[in-house]
Amino acid sequence: MLKVENLQVSLEEEDKQILKGLTLEVPAGEVHAIMGPNGSGKSTLSYVLAGRDGYEVTGGSATLDGEDVLEMEPEERAAAGLFLAFQYPVEIPGVGNMTFLRTALNAQRKSRGEEEISAPDFLKLVRSKAKELSIDADMLKRPVNVGFSGGEKKRNEILQMAILEPRMCILDETDSGLDVDAMKLVSQGVNALRDAGRGFLVITHYQRLLDHIKPDVVHIMADGRVVETGGPELALKVENEGYADILASVA
């Protein structure tokens, strides 16, 4: 499904290379985790795949079901089924959460040639998904992420994912800033979306998220590359031994 090959990316402003030939493939139906020390390029990978400005792709490719996503506008990537749950969800004063969700959903439906969702159907959809994530009516009424706690912001990301039903979900440190209860809620939300037709790329520092969202494959990233790939046991190894030993063994 998502295929990243020898991807090389620099920061536009600093002319500094961050990704130095990254290769990985997430087939439909699988959950892949990416772990790695700070500065290894994990967040850059997520932003480049979602289409944020400020990065220059100097080599390699990223395709979703064979389509080159790097050539697409961010909204086209979303319509193609790519979703990034942000590490730092953005506050948008003055834009109501419901308006935002409805606009996004309808824009994606429109781009796929589907009809807009009716207002009652939309309400029903949002209410049921929000309930599963313990998101109350007040959070839905407020401007996007404004005044939300860290945990509320992350739950709001998962709510968007549940409503937009993307095929390829990238979660960028969704566990950061979450307490144990919020981590459970968020994980349940993600697990509910696990499906034979959907892929996940879960970026995290810590193994604990992977206790809740069980990965099929774990990649270890360092200095802009995937340096080791293995099963869930690799995450436990990181937890017990830290990155130093693994990095030393591949160096």
Next chain:
Amino acid sequence: MSRKAELQNAKRLAAEAQLSALPMPVGEANWARDTRAKARARLLDAGAPARRDEYWRYTNPEEFAAPAALADAADIAAEPDPFEAIAAPKIRFINGHLRADLSDPLGQQGLAVAALQPTLQQDISIGAQLFGQLEARGQDMVPRPLAVLNTAVATQGLVIQATGTAVQRVAYQQIGAGIGFVRHLIRVESGAEFTLLESGTPSNSVIEVDLADGAIFHHVRVQVAPDSARATHVFARIAGNAAFKSFTLTADGKLTRNETVIELVGGEASGHIAGAVLAEGDTHTDSTVFVTHDAVNCESRQVFKNVVGGTAKSIFQGKIYVKEGAQKTDGYQISQAVLLNDGAEFSAKPELEIYADDVACSHGSTTGALDPTAMFYLRSRGVPKAEAEALLIAAFADEAIEEIADTELGDIVRNEVAKWMAGRG
């Protein structure tokens, strides 16, 4: 002749030319004739506005200062009235002429509405008390020659006296792009509440609003794509415990100058002035505000939001002037602009002048592009660029629209903002 004297002479000659191009009103009562004569003298004294004048640095006064011929009230096609659905008598002007045949009957319970022209021809005290009086006070600190010109020649307009305690509204619509001078005199009596809804923009309009103790006045104005030079002035005198609230939406005004000059003269009074400017193409919008605090415990608030694209220019000049003794003044001013592209311009001139020592006054101004992080977030959820821009623009303008107390009226303005954005394509 010194350079300064030469300039003043040129301004005087320009004022003379303006006056001589316009018909002098006839058949008026003595008090009105007296006010006209004084206005002519004041105008010649001050001269027409010129680029070197302190408050005309950002806006070229030449188009306003050019002699103009009045347009007639010939029938022209009706224009959509944004306030159509609002329960209020509709009063229509064509090219600045009151058209009773196109208007609802004037006057209702608790509200006296009369045409200006007959008022000026009789000894009607409210006319004598208001006409030219607040305008003249408004010249104290800054010359406003276009308003003086209005006092010298305007015969068309409304005289409104609100006395009822039930909320009263009048919706006034100007149709046609011809030159016209419109003058409204409004007095809201003690304890009364009145709302003036305005759509369309005469080429020169002056509104004088006198608020008695505890009176409440709302003003909501929609100016959509006026295609020639328009100058408006609102002068208000706000007595104790009275509240003045004015909001203006200006969308793509070719050359629009809106001046609001208010004076808080009684304790616990409040004055709120807000504006949303949407400017594309080669348009020029100038919002100029002057708030005078002349009593204790008063509160004033200026909130202006400018969305500027194309090669449009938007200007905000706002002053808070606190007189000696106006203690416990709470003055607030914010002007902000979003520039949609290179070539768009916003200029802000915030001013505070304070002669009391126990006051809280603040002002702020920001200019920038739409937040790129928010844009990316919206687009990453599948919202196309233009739609994401529209959401952020609407949210930005809304901070000014929220200043409108009545949500139904606020929604009418929001609808106009949405239309403008749809028209951007």
